[in-house]
Amino acid sequence: MKIFNVGKEIIENKKISSDYYRMTFESKEIAEQAKPGQFLHVKCSDNYDPLLRRPIGIHVVKNNIIAIFYKVVGEGTKLLSQKKVGEELDVLGPLGNGFEIFVGLKLAILIAGGMGVAPLLYLAEALRLKGTETLVLIGARTKKLIFFKKEFASLGCKVKISTEDGTQGFKGLGTDLFKNLLSDLPYIALKEKKKSSVYACGPPEMLKEVAEISQQNNLFSQASLEEQMACGVGACLGCPVKIRGGYKMVCKDGPVFNLKDIEF
């Protein structure tokens, strides 16, 4: 598994909806190494303010074209959104450990909270290639913030939506929807270890809830975590997550962790 630091021409930097952008560039070397769940460490500014790179999950990889999906939340992402097609993007990656897709995996339950939906699309594509039945729960505050419903469906995934304000799909949290669905018989039948896995990506409160529900139902679950990062490669030790017995680095040992190991 190799890491690259490359400067690539921006092919697209498209505003998808207010504050949300998709950026693409071509990189054969990164495309050949990348796995779902990994991220890129992106240089946003050309000077020293903001100083650090921003870690952004890989959204899609197709024919050597890499896409990231990001939200403008501060100075770094604001600068990123202002980059023009043809400009050079300096990226470091692919970084991190990626989601685990077991041999013989029969059912994947993807739980996406807010922005967490972006890296899960890459996972869904990989699961499709393996022929794994995939259920995707996309949850957000409101209908406007639900993304990629069509894209997941076109990959053959069964998609269920939840919005906190009820403007689309189930009214409530994605984790409540998850709980309800588990009481559906076919899914309980596949609780055999390594025949099914939950893949979660979203805010910490959501992941904690998914961890509890998974544990109560004896389901194997993995989540992609986020933490402030400096180096992104496991050198500076700045992005720890508390696991049983100490700390692991989100950038190198993660960002994907077995949910039962995380001490929330």
Add this chain to the structure above:
Amino acid sequence: MNLSVDIGGIKLKNPLLTASGTFGYGEEYSDLIDLDQLGAIITKGITLKPTVGNPPPRLIETSCGLLNAIGLENPGVEVFIKEKLPYLRQFDTPVIVNIAGEKVNDYVKLAGRLNEVEGIAGLEINISCPNVNSGKQNLLFAQDARWTYEIINKVRKEITLPLIAKLSPDVTDITKIAQAAEEGGANALSLSNTFLGLAINIETKEPKLANFTGGLSGPAIKPLALRIVWETAQTVHLPIIGMGGIMEVDDALEFIIAGATAVALGTVNFVKPKAALEIISGLEKYLIKHKINDLRELRGTLRRRK
């Protein structure tokens, strides 16, 4: 053209080092940079026993800078020797091991242990980490000239390896501390560790770092670190490894002109992993342009404005 330098007996092919805590134990960056091209690598700080480090958040980005409170997380000296050092030994680049402790005796034991290990070119004595309890009476060892002298002197007696003292910039008079380190037997100085800093969350009214304060690094501190190097170079004649906000060749040149024998890169590694190679190449270009044959000719050439 000669870029080679001598740091207290350690011969480096060029004056670029990687600063402790920013380059792990080398392996993490091996895909991105040819470690054989570096002047030397200074490892992450090692303690006698494994250290777990501080809880998150350990990092906060600041304007042109970075506040860190890692807390010296490391696997301890025995695991370092067995699992981390072998990788570094394959390269043609000297390995300087940074050592840290809470009590004077920790440093003495650590130094004694590492002195017997093959593949180590020198020790950097870390008496200046602002994120752990390395000192007495709420001060760091490096904030007191007598304590600095005592630790350096005690370690000096234990080892034959070159000894580099890494000092704290949070002092009234760096030259006093530097002199104490020199008298204690240090062969070189690392100037300097991070500056103690603070960031506050205005909604929760809590510090942004879990450990409360942290060490500030990056471009924001360059003018301060540069002044520290210059002040010290005026009074103490030990070789100095200058560090603090060096991002590109111009910064490195400023430190050399101020009196540094070599420079260490820290925070820049997170932004531009290949910075060391860019700077080495930049130094070569500068020497050619100014018809200087040996980098040594440039050292300490800062003069008053005419």
